[in-house]
Amino acid sequence: MNDNLLSLFLSSQGYWVFFVVEGNGPLSSIYKSLQVIDFYLSFILPCHPIFGTDVSVIPKSETTKNKILIILNKVTDIGDRRQSVSRQPSFTLSEWTDAQEDLLDLDPVPQTPVFDMGSETRTEGDAVTLTVTPVGLQERRGSNVSLTLDMCTPGCTEPYGYGAQLSPRDQSAQEYLRQGTHILTPAMLHIRAMDDQSLQAEFYETPMNFVDPKEYNYPGLVRKNRYKTILPNTHSRVILKSLGEDDFLTTYINANYLKGYGGEEGAYIATQGPTVNTVGDFWRMVWQERSPIIVMITNLEEKNEKCAEYWPEDTVTHEGIEITVISVTQEDDYSLRVFTLKCGGEERSLRQYWYTSWPDQKTPDKAPPLLELVQEVERAREEAPPSSGPTIVHCSAGIGRTGCFIATSILCKQLRTEGVVDILRTTCQLRLDRGGMIQTCEQYQFVHHVLSLYEKQLSHAAEE
Structure with missing residues (x-):
């Protein structure tokens, strides 16, 4: 029994490293590692899960390997959802367009406005004047889609775009x-x-x-x-x-x-x-x-x-x-x-x-x-x-x-x-x-x- 527990402890260190490499935070990685240990303990000790992983949902007919994969996927999915929420900025809005953009979609293609110039109105079929080349976010300094709106801090209800990040001409x-x-x-x-x-x-x-x-x-x-x-x-x-x-x-x-x-x-x-x-x-x-x-x-x-x-x-x-x-x-x-x-x-x-x-x-x-x-x-x-x-x-x-x-x-x-x-x-x-x-x-x-x-x-x- 002691040997088994020692093995679990050592392997948990490996799982922790694995989760950190996958991009999880230190605390999140510890939590996930503990969940995996909890799963293994269910084979050794007659106790219920401690860290929220319910092994009873896994059919008895599946192999231990499949059980482990299911648990890992479940843990990763829970952690990813938690992490995705923490990654989202307070708000990411377009300053000069009506449509709100997806919070994590940081690189949409800017739209080119069509101006009513009287006799100089553009035609829809004019491919030259209506074509827009996609531009990377870091290059679109100050564009209508490169502005981050942070409403968590007093004094800010408007974006401060990536305009402060100058082009290769920084110096x-x-x-x-x-x-x-x-x-x-x-x-x-x-x-x-x-x-x-x-x-x-x-x-x-x-x-x-x-x-x-x-x-x-x-x-x-x-x-x-x-x-x-x-x-x-x-x-x-x-x-x-x-x-x-x-x-x-x-x-x-x-x-x-x-x-x-x-x-x-x-x-x-x-x-x-x-x-x-x-x-x-x-x-x-x-x-x-x-x-x-x-x-x-x-x-x-x-x-x-x-x-x-x-x-x-x-x-x-x-x-x-x-x-x-x-x-x-x-x-x-x-x-x-x-x-x-x-x-x-x-x-x-x-x-x-x-x-x-x-x-x-x-x-x-x-x-x-x-x-x-x-x-x-x-x-x-x-x-x-x-x-x-x-x-x-x-x-x-x-x-x-x-x-x-x-x-x-x-x-x-x-x-x-x-x-x-x-x-x-x-x-x-x-x-x-x-x-x-x-x-x-x-x-x-x-x-x-x-x-x-x-x-x-x-x-x-x-x-x-």
């Missing part, structure tokens, strides 16, 4: 962003806009330049960020003025200054959609920066909260700033609110364009409404007082739809002024100032489509 990402360029003439632009594979390759080659969360290791900061891994790049972040000394939290807001056309400093501010905790900070920034325009490109809720309703129906006061709604105008694709801001005896006017025709987690179905909004904001900017500051643009995270709008605005000016566009250069410059701008490949394609349409409008107007 020269900053250099790439400073030097990246691809000038397109009108003819080249029209061809490029329909070349999905080339645009994918260019997008995935461009570093995202996300901020390492370790750079913002400050207690309490999680309450200031809508998404814990979408953070402002340090060199260009907006710093709120504060009377308190060395109080980082009172000076912090998740926002960055962005250069405009021709390298114009501080032409835009890209920021996250305000949260309930940061509405006061948002209005402090609006007043401090003397911003004449806010462009909002998100709904208040899209499956979950994307932005707090930071404006009043009539009048409200935040941080000593009195905000009063003067008028509300509803257009086809956006609403315009005109506010009066008062603080310290000074009064200013502010316009908010709330663009509502950008579908949740997609690119717009039509380009003209976005172009019209870009042009309307440009006209309003020209009418603003000379002392006005940056135009504030936000969506939810402040990088995807925000990046598309700002890039389109800059590139429309470049096309009118120079007759060419450099979408890659503009994207690189935006990402230098705020990581992740133009968040997905589909958005990058959409910017090309919008500029292609705008060039055709310019050409048509010149002919008339």
Whole structure:
């Protein structure tokens, strides 16, 4: 009997090693080994199973070898189910598509959107423009299917994609962003806009330049960020003025200054959609920066909260700033609110364009409404007082739809002024100032489509 028990003990060590090699954790392997020992003990001692393996379910006519195989399969199956549950992330969702993906399916093929360009609508039979080449997960930095949503931790309801894992250019990402360029003439632009594979390759080659969360290791900061891994790049972040000394939290807001056309400093501010905790900070920034325009490109809720309703129906006061709604105008694709801001005896006017025709987690179905909004904001900017500051643009995270709008605005000016566009250069410059701008490949394609349409409008107007 003692010899048998010694043999079981020694063999259990082998089973433990076997289960560890199979990918099980140490504790799980011990549990499975004990179950196997329990099975053997049933032949030696007249006792019931201790560790949950019921040998009575095995027919008496089967051989001992078959019994062992059945037990091993049963144990492995139980362990695998337990392990599969532990492997699942909190949530794995697509940020820019409606369909939820399988929790363990980490490498689906991205879908290419079809844009309604009026006379330029793609046909279903155009294999060249509709073909998409599967791309590995690690290569699809920032794509709509490479984003992990972790809702277990406060301050995070949005994904921080694999965008932080740069391409093989890891060690020269900053250099790439400073030097990246691809000038397109009108003819080249029209061809490029329909070349999905080339645009994918260019997008995935461009570093995202996300901020390492370790750079913002400050207690309490999680309450200031809508998404814990979408953070402002340090060199260009907006710093709120504060009377308190060395109080980082009172000076912090998740926002960055962005250069405009021709390298114009501080032409835009890209920021996250305000949260309930940061509405006061948002209005402090609006007043401090003397911003004449806010462009909002998100709904208040899209499956979950994307932005707090930071404006009043009539009048409200935040941080000593009195905000009063003067008028509300509803257009086809956006609403315009005109506010009066008062603080310290000074009064200013502010316009908010709330663009509502950008579908949740997609690119717009039509380009003209976005172009019209870009042009309307440009006209309003020209009418603003000379002392006005940056135009504030936000969506939810402040990088995807925000990046598309700002890039389109800059590139429309470049096309009118120079007759060419450099979408890659503009994207690189935006990402230098705020990581992740133009968040997905589909958005990058959409910017090309919008500029292609705008060039055709310019050409048509010149002919008339």
